[in-house]
Amino acid sequence: MQVREKAFVGITHTAALFSLAAVFGIIFSVFREGIPLFCTISIGDFIFGSAWYPTHAETPQFGVLYLLIGSLLVTLGALMIAVPLGLGSAIFISEIATPRLKEIAKPIVELLAAIPSVVYGLFGMMVLAPFVRELINLNTGLNLFSTSIILGLMVLPIISSMSEDALANVPKQLREASLALGATSWETIAKVVVPAARRGIVGSVLQGFGRAIGETMVVLMVAGGSAQIPKSIFDSIRPLTSTIAAEMGETVIGDLHYRVLFAIAGLLFIITFVINLVADLVFLKRKVK
Amino acid sequence: MKLRYLANISGKLLMALLFIITALMLFIFLGSIFSRGIGVISWSFISETPRSGMTEGGIFPAIVGTFWLTLLSILIALPLGIFCAIYLFCYGKPMWFVNMVRLAINTLAGVPSIIYGLFGMAVFVNMFSLDVSLISGALTLSVLALPLIINTTEEALQSVPADFTEASIALGAQKSTTIIRVVLPSALPNILTGVIISIGRVAGETAPIMFTAATFYSRKLPNSLSDEVMALPYHIFALVTEGSKATQQVPIAYGSALVLLFLVLGVSSIAIAIRYHMRRNKQW
Numbered sequence: 001m002q003v004r005e006k007a008f009v010g011i012t013h014t015a016a017l018f019s020l021a022a023v024f025g026i027i028f029s030v031f032r033e034g035i036p037l038f039c040t041i042s043i044g045d046f047i048f049g050s051a052w053y054p055t056h057a058e059t060p061q062f063g064v065l066y067l068l069i070g071s072l073l074v075t076l077g078a079l080m081i082a083v084p085l086g087l088g089s090a091i092f093i094s095e096i097a098t099p100r101l102k103e104i105a106k107p108i109v110e111l112l113a114a115i116p117s118v119v120y121g122l123f124g125m126m127v128l129a130p131f132v133r134e135l136i137n138l139n140t141g142l143n144l145f146s147t148s149i150i151l152g153l154m155v156l157p158i159i160s161s162m163s164e165d166a167l168a169n170v171p172k173q174l175r176e177a178s179l180a181l182g183a184t185s186w187e188t189i190a191k192v193v194v195p196a197a198r199r200g201i202v203g204s205v206l207q208g209f210g211r212a213i214g215e216t217m218v219v220l221m222v223a224g225g226s227a228q229i230p231k232s233i234f235d236s237i238r239p240l241t242s243t244i245a246a247e248m249g250e251t252v253i254g255d256l257h258y259r260v261l262f263a264i265a266g267l268l269f270i271i272t273f274v275i276n277l278v279a280d281l282v283f284l285k286r287k288v289k
Numbered sequence: 290m291k292l293r294y295l296a297n298i299s300g301k302l303l304m305a306l307l308f309i310i311t312a313l314m315l316f317i318f319l320g321s322i323f324s325r326g327i328g329v330i331s332w333s334f335i336s337e338t339p340r341s342g343m344t345e346g347g348i349f350p351a352i353v354g355t356f357w358l359t360l361l362s363i364l365i366a367l368p369l370g371i372f373c374a375i376y377l378f379c380y381g382k383p384m385w386f387v388n389m390v391r392l393a394i395n396t397l398a399g400v401p402s403i404i405y406g407l408f409g410m411a412v413f414v415n416m417f418s419l420d421v422s423l424i425s426g427a428l429t430l431s432v433l434a435l436p437l438i439i440n441t442t443e444e445a446l447q448s449v450p451a452d453f454t455e456a457s458i459a460l461g462a463q464k465s466t467t468i469i470r471v472v473l474p475s476a477l478p479n480i481l482t483g484v485i486i487s488i489g490r491v492a493g494e495t496a497p498i499m500f501t502a503a504t505f506y507s508r509k510l511p512n513s514l515s516d517e518v519m520a521l522p523y524h525i526f527a528l529v530t531e532g533s534k535a536t537q538q539v540p541i542a543y544g545s546a547l548v549l550l551f552l553v554l555g556v557s558s559i560a561i562a563i564r565y566h567m568r569r570n571k572q573w
Contacts, residue, residue: 088307
């Protein structure tokens, strides 16, 4: 019997090791393919270089600054949509809706999370972009504005469901005390419940940030793809993720272009890792069991 | 006093409005995909192979490809995920190792999907020489599914009352027996729900299979693990970004999107139904 017990423990340990191995595998493979790039160009030129001409015959240039700015802009744009709508929905579901309404409202927001990104991309590219183009009389609707809306819609359920958890975890006594002191229900929500849940809410926004900056298909299909600093929100942009997805197919294994795309992936990995770590450790404080 | 009353009403109305805008956006989204896709869908659309360079015919190979990719990746990730969750919840020693594993899982859950694609390409396609194939794609997707399955399984294990475990141990059962005979069966419905949600997620992923498994055009169905496959999400993407006959390709893309939505949302609603049913018939 002892043998069986030991074998079982061994199996569970091995499975746990696999998830560690998966992370190390991702880090190892991305950095192994990307880091040799820096034998040829410096990290400074990579991050702060503004010229992205990876396929130029004589002097290819691999500055990702504009791509990075594109990623940040589209992420901020998405959050400007997703934070008010997501937080508002969370407050509505958690604090205002009657139990019956809540049963309907919650699945609606959850449904948004179940839709595949490529379908969001299709909608953005074929429905929203032409609409925006007609509406504002532009050359193309594939721009920062359209991308932000679609990406915002994608990130919304993350922010909403995590904020809702945070709101639901606020002790009942706080609400009751506030109401007993004569505060209206809105004052209780705005001045007691939301401030008490602020850690979780900020954490949810950070997670939304991490998700938005790493999203690929939507930006690939809707952002337009020119590597520039947009002068207005109706200019097309080219974020980091779509650059990788769009150009990887043209590269030859081991050439500079291939390496720079892996270096971009490494940069993305670091950004999302740090964001998620901060969200987890500082704001969400995983419960210790 | 009147001002406070007004603020109370308008504040709550504003929150309701924000929710209504959200719901409206969802309905516009679903409505426009549905209205544009429904006309394309027919039995032959679902059961036939594409013809004339993607401008005619159906999407059967893409449905089959997505089915195999999803099934294989879940089959690979499921045992690993469940055992890893058992380790975390039931054993959880030594602490430093547990913390590392947890950090790893949280990291995996936050890795952008395109990085999974590059990882799969570098490791499975190139290093292991599996080429662009069904198995490369399934392995890549299984890594993506791993954190989803671990997290839902662990939550499921947590929901099993401690009394069950204690009763079993008190009867003299060993820990492994307790886990296999008592804890896992009680947690099974919840684990199942989590797995179904993971299926929906995996089936809709595009970026991880772009460079590891998917091909734009394939007349035949995959015969072996080393074949390239068509997949619904990639098919949608390719139809609107490649090829030259947009007027013929775009309707097919909408049709494919609608099929994918039916699959993914159908699978998710099964999960929701199971969860709802369980909550009603909960015995403890």
